[in-house]
Amino acid sequence: MTPATHHRTQEQRRSETRGAILDATVTALAQHGYAGTTTPLIAELAGVSRGAQAHHFPTKADLVAAAIQHVAGCRAEQLLRELGDLPSNPAERVRVALEVLWHSHRGPLFEAAMELWVAARTDTELRQALAETESDLIRGIRFYSAALFGSDPEEPRFARALDLALATIRGTALMANLAGDDPSQAEREWLRHRDHLQTLFPTTEQPSRSTAP
Amino acid sequence: MTPATHHRTQEQRRSETRGAILDATVTALAQHGYAGTTTPLIAELAGVSRGAQAHHFPTKADLVAAAIQHVAGCRAEQLLRELGDLPSNPAERVRVALEVLWHSHRGPLFEAAMELWVAARTDTELRQALAETESDLIRGIRFYSAALFGSDPEEPRFARALDLALATIRGTALMANLAGDDPSQAEREWLRHRDHLQTLFPTTEQPSRSTAP
């Protein structure tokens, strides 16, 4: 795991340490919540000293602001990565696209994002820092999703269906994180929701007919 | 505002102070978030000393546990109150019922509940304390909602529609709290979702009368 620490460029050192700190911040947010995300914990998780953390992010606000960008970037990247293999069959494509959206709302990255959202509700600075970045991400999701579903992002029917899907996914993920102990329950609930959401997206070829009565 | 503080029963003093502390806890959760809900702040909001708070709730865990019950109780009570006047027209009834559900997911009580949910994700004790109370409340919502919609809670189609509606409402409320600055936007988004959800409930044309409970 020790990555050739003999001769690193300053730029390499900088970006590696910053990356470690930001990744540790995401881990801390996901595992300990926003309140539990303290600078000593982050430094420990990142494997760096408190001095290093203070050097790169003088105040905690700086660190959190950078973490917001980091989280948004990672989420967009993850979405783009999973956008790779989609079936060509329209109905199948919608189902898989919904599944990709669902999965993008699970795991540490989304948990970190949710911690930031909720914390931002009562923290003006944090909210302002989140607002622009988040709206960019939402636009990105909208754009990528259009590609995923094979639709025009501007079409009202698609926009409505996507908004409903996102709201449903967020609400389901929220409660899934709460239950915690039984993830299969949330997964089953999502499958039911997905079966319905699937029928709302305008498939260019054939309107998929559900097999269940 | 000083309510005849001359001759109060010990029971009165006790319940009034406890109530003030618990209400202050809800306010603190809604306005300052879970992390910002400190015992000194609660005491100040409640207008009592820290000693009084410590007397009634020796540890913060005790206070939070009581607050959970308090929040759940208030939410159930609020739902029951708004259940009062529902139109008899089936379609109208569904629309209003959805609106009642939506409104029950806005305001300080829901915000406090959401803070508790998110905090519970990374706090085992809190999660266990929430789990039972929350599942009771969910059951209550399910039961009350059946009355609201005029359906049988056991009917699969109704259960599915209600689950979807709740997930959608939670997801929309989550982002509405985030946006913060523009509540009308969330309201408009909700109206679009409502228009669709409305069509999912079997009571719109009362197509099937279930006989078995």
Add this chain to the structure above:
DNA sequence: TAATAAACATACAGACTTGACTGTTTCTTT
């Protein structure tokens, strides 16, 4: 009315977080 117990107020000790400060190592430049 006096005694007792509960409710309430104030003061304090320990633990923790943040931000700042000082010293050391590593890289770059000449």
Add this chain to the structure above:
DNA sequence: AAAGAAACAGTCAAGTCTGTATGTTTATTA
């Protein structure tokens, strides 16, 4: 190779929260 700059490590002081311990007021009871 030497000087300077950046990255990094460790420590300290100020402030806050929690829990507790002690003193005071209010209500009940004898």
